[in-house]
Amino acid sequence: xxxxxxxxxYLVKRTGEKVFLExxxxxxxxxxxxxxxxxxxxxxxxxFSYDVKMKEKGDIPEGYxxxxxxxxxxxxxxxxxxxxxxxxxxxxxxPDSLNGYTFGSGTRLTVV
Amino acid sequence: DQQVKQNSPSLSVQEGRIxxxxxxxxxxxxxxxxxxxxYPAEGPTFLISISxxxxxxxxxxxxxxxxKSAKHLSLHIVPSQPGDSAVYFCAAYKASxxxxxxxxxxxxxxxxx
Numbered sequence: 001x002x003x004x005x006x007x008x009x010y011l012v013k014r015t016g017e018k019v020f021l022e023x024x025x026x027x028x029x030x031x032x033x034x035x036x037x038x039x040x041x042x043x044x045x046x047x048f049s050y051d052v053k054m055k056e057k058g059d060i061p062e063g064y065x066x067x068x069x070x071x072x073x074x075x076x077x078x079x080x081x082x083x084x085x086x087x088x089x090x091x092x093x094x095p096d097s098l099n100g101y102t103f104g105s106g107t108r109l110t111v112v
Numbered sequence: 113d114q115q116v117k118q119n120s121p122s123l124s125v126q127e128g129r130i131x132x133x134x135x136x137x138x139x140x141x142x143x144x145x146x147x148x149x150x151y152p153a154e155g156p157t158f159l160i161s162i163s164x165x166x167x168x169x170x171x172x173x174x175x176x177x178x179x180k181s182a183k184h185l186s187l188h189i190v191p192s193q194p195g196d197s198a199v200y201f202c203a204a205y206k207a208s209x210x211x212x213x214x215x216x217x218x219x220x221x222x223x224x225x
Contacts, residue, residue, distance in 0.1 A: 041217060
């Protein structure tokens with residue numbers, strides 16, 4: 001089974017801090033994604049990557065950046081955390097578009 | 113601009129009955145649709161998909177119907193079981209585009225024992 005591992009289940013950070021959310025997949029997938037889930041808004045795409053060092057903005061990239069130095073790892077960076085970035089963050093990977101995503105368990109981030 | 117919409121935020125159904133979850137989309141260029149199920153504190157898991165060249169796809173208790181002219185898809189669960197209680201997301205994708213799926217807002221299904 002494909003495994004997508006997010007390093008933290010729960011995080012509490014202060015406003016203004018730089019925050020790193022890490023995601024690792026173990027099945028050599030080309031594509032990796034970061035979404036956030038908020039009540040009433042569903043899953044919204046922040047950034048995605050289809051290859052090492054390649055990244056593309058999703059629908060809500062403001063306030064975020066990403067890093068993909070190795071194929072298996074895709075990091076989401078909150079440059080200066082704000083309270084409106086309190087959310088559930090979900091990482092996913094996929095070998096191609098037709099096989100669906102495999103999601104990690106999520107990181108619930110609270111910014112105070 | 114919500115391209116994929118799930119207008120019912122929640123749904124309650126008796127165990128053994130049919131659950132019908134609905135999803136509407138606005139972009140006629142979407143040609144592949146998926147349903148995901150999410151339990152609390154877990155990531156979404158893939159449930160079933162359908163290509164736009166089909167109007168129905170079945171997998172056990174789960175059937176997805178696609179009505180392209182109405183830009184509408186639905187997920188039927190028969191019979192519903194308490195373990196089906198979860199949030200269900202529909203998602204859509206353009207095969208000619210990049211690999212990103214557009215997700216709906218989700219419907220929370222509660223199956224009552």
